[in-house]
Amino acid sequence: MHKIPPLLGSTLATALLWGTTASAMELIQEIGTEYERLRLVQVVDGLAHPWAVAFLPDGRKLITERARGLYLVENGAKTRVEGVPDFHAQNQGGLLDVVVHPHYEDNGWIYLTYSRGDRNATVPALARARLDGNRLVDVEELFESNEPTRPGRHYGSRVVFLDDDTLLMSIGDRGAEPPRAQDSLDHSGSVVRLNDDGSVPADNPFVGKEGYAPELYTYGNRNIQGIVQHPATGDIWATEHGPRGGDELNLIEPGNNYGWPTATLGRDYRTEGPFPDAETRHRDGMVDPVFEFLPTLAPSGLAVVSGERFPRWEGNLLAGGLRAQRILRLVIENRTVVHAEELLPMTVGRIRDVRQGPDGYIYLLNDAPDAALYRLEPSR
Template structure:
């Protein structure tokens, strides 16, 4: 579970109408860190990031970083500039400014997409918007989508975004924590992955688009709180990492129309008693998709990357799953859609890990979720 960044809810414009620029020189934190197949250096790219949430890469080498409390930074050549122009963001508990991903055709259209919690002190929804960068500001802001069920603020927003090869996008939405069985309601966006066009519309080939008993945006449901999601560059499969309750953290392979069981089916336990989860009926059930892998001990997963390219050739095709409570990355070797090997990386070296992403140059970026957090880079040792 994430540590709350503030107890206040900021429902007004959160960022000042100026760009705040600071210098953050890259610094090698530890050199030649050994692992089973690769050695790497850990470099601090930027610090002064409080409860960072997501990393995104622009084609020109600049890096975007979000803070949950409502700041969006543009990092370039050691300079960290805060961009203004964000919409009003409801910051409370786990809610705030969340994921950020540039459009795959950013060079042509200039769009960046981001998720955030929208609302007031009584209720919030996860929302998706896009904007363009003009100097130190966001312009051409468009809200594209919001969840259909306002809920008391503070918990389980999900909010990872990926773009698919067909030009659509997926966005994860947590069960919101208030009433877990809502994740089994196919009319409720809570506890689902939604699939949208890049304009926020419903694709005409969504799995439930012709059903009167399902919200048409839903791509899969029965999820608790997905905070890691990637599209594998070779297989084009969608992999996610998902928070369980006490135990039951999952790696899932997403199927269109799939019901992933939460909370009717879970491998986790009740937080307080460690008994069976109160709403659970079984650990597995026909008609519900089993996880590919359960993270034991608890990982509290957030941030997921797939390794591709020449920087770390021995890790080609491996998944890197970040952990909050576990303060580590697990490198997972996948064969025939099964985890056949796992290795622990960076245990305790950067604190709680909120995001793990591979940059276009092949280096691995790691964002910590700490009040005095930082952005780090894993690069091959000489």
């Protein structure tokens, strides 16, 4: 069992309770926050660097592990899923995001992102498949980034379905040559928008425009690893890794250039001076972030809270942090962050994914060689 270290921080009062399920023991912690009292429950352990969790209508869950593949979780037990597309796992690359189609009960489609290639060069890629028992079938490769790069860094690779059933996929700048994020013919450092079959929507902002890849929705993005659409407003929010500092919350709107690396709030890793490729912190024609995470969050995973489980958090964003090892709850008013609260500081380690399940609970994965899936639920 994955052991949780003692909680830190004055806002967290804890009590440890032990319970049993049909397949494993759970560790539950009582957590006090500003508006909600919560329990942290371990759902399944024994995971190795998991990257994403998705939810099937029957209550089962799908979890990707960056190096080992896809797993089906039911009643606290996990089963390996066969038939996953070939992927190359190296450093930050491997099997990455997993989401289910919004009309899954009608079409059965599951979507996966991954790094495709070998030790010399990889590209972020997208495929879909159907689940038949413990195997993926009807596998279709839908998209791959158009510029292979040496493997290991900045894949982005979060997917969100929009209200019109198109999808957005984030693609990192790949870390090798940051100015590529300003190359409008290169998918690197962008968000692409696709139909659910991988084709290009006719109303994409750059369709038919010379000098632009038609898949582009935005560009000038460094490495987005959290993206959601707000169910009430329709706004698309994304969390993006900066260099040293400069982690961003962005409002994603079609056709925008978000500046990387020409304009950035981040600093050079080695000198803490201005980032070498940056001309300025702000530049006309490029979109500034709505919010900068200071100190560094290293954001990964993003959820928007809705429903009856957490009424005092309605409409709030929950941003996971890798380096910061915590979740930030962000209160948004008029597209502005007006308040932030730290949750679970130094509690479960590096947080890789944060999602609200169809049951209304909040689920999170930590990034570790001995990791787990956890659930946040009201304690009342």
